[in-house]
Amino acid sequence: MKNPIVSVAWLQEHLQDPELIILDTFIDMPSENIQIKGARTFDIKNKFSDTNNPLPNTIPDPEAFATACRALGINNNSKIVVYDSKGIYSSPRAWWLFKVMGHEKVWVLDGGLPEWLNEGHPTEKRQLQSYPIGNFTANFQPQLFKTKEQILENIQAKEALLVDARSTDRFHGETEEPRLGLRSGHIPGSINIPFTQLLKDGKYLPKEELKKILQPQDLPLLFTCGSGVTACIDLIAYELISDNPKAIYDGSWTEWGQDLNLPIEK
DSSP: OOOOEEOHHHHHHTTTOTTEEEEEEESSOOSSOOEETTOEEEEHHHHSSOTTSSSTTOOOOHHHHHHHHHHTTOOTTOEEEEEOTTSSSSHHHHHHHHHHTTOOOEEEETTHHHHHHHTTOOEEOOOOOOOOOOOOOOOOOGGGEEOHHHHHHHHHHOOSEEEEOSOHHHHTTOSOOSSTTOOOSBOTTOEEOOGGGGEETTEEOOHHHHHHHHOOOSSOEEEEOSSSSTHHHHHHHHHHHOOOOEEEESSHHHHHTTOTTSOOBO
16 A cells, blocks of 8 residues: 555645645635645646647547646646645545656645645745646556546456545435536445545544544556546555555546436436
């Protein structure tokens, strides 16, 4: 098992590391104009997604990802800590993006900005910055990424367990999907572990509590949600307790729920 998260105390102790880069990650720009001192803006929706894809927040082309990283001054030897303003929400998606692009030295700040503020550490207002161009290169890891065709094939093959991070009422089709035009329900054979069950006060639960909720699995693990963001929260929770191979279904329910040719359960 590799530890994908670091504490606020760890980050504070390593602020002077010349290879450290802190990334303020978000899907939509937070209303609070505040960031950890020295952080760089990691705009998932507009800079680190495929904006030509009609599906939201999908993985960008590796070279486009690398170009955007170099513009932030990120190097191949950078030690990257990602965080968000909600504690744990968008930062696991940023972590997974770096992993799928072949960068190993990346961690999620457990508790994010709220925990940093609670501990009284320095912050600053967000501002436009420019950085010396980095030398980051992408080395795409296809085993961490799944398509709808692969998910469909797995319904019959049952070679991996699919975990859905959405709320229980959405999983069972008991409420309308927040995005228009989507059917309600879930992918056949998937299990439901709402991401909210794995967090408390914006931080991951202790490993022993996670083990009780997640239950060790023998199969490789695949993760889905609404648009591939909160699935990454579940993936990291499993990463904290198990070595199973893990991958994200990037299109998630936004793709699956609108395709009438794909099967659903409720």
